Amino acid sequence: MAPTAKRKRNYRKEYDEYHAKSVQKKRRAGRNAANSKLKPPKGKEVHHKNGNAQDNRRSNLAVISKTANRRMQPKRKPRKKWDMEIVEVATSIWPIVFGLITLIVILAKLHSDTEILKEKVRTLFDLFNSIGKGK
Secondary structure, three states, X not given: OOOOOOOOOOHHHHHHHHHOOHHHHHHHHHHHHHHHHHOOOOOEEEEEOOOOOOOOOHHHEEEEEHHHHHHHOOOOOOOOHHHHHHHHHHHHXXXXXXXXXXXXXXXXXXXXXXXXXXXXXXXXXXXXXXXHOOO
């Protein structure tokens, strides 16, 4: 088997889309504040006993190993199957929706007669509905 090429991470994009958000900055500031209070040694982390990472009272903080801290983290809920199906359907029909919207805008600019425009829009929506129902 040939080794697969590893994709390079776009750190700038990653920062802009995730780490630069105000919520993430606030969380990072909370982690930094907790670390500066307790100064955990290498291999250890600060654990928030009540699970609230913004609560940096000394009574809520403890220094524990990284593995123990990972085990104590709240488990993320797996995505429900229907959530995944909605995402799949939305991503698969989005080009069609975009195309229909573009056609409606073009038709609106071309036709000054509103009745003709309404008729064409109804035809497009009928077509869209039949595609969505798998006909």
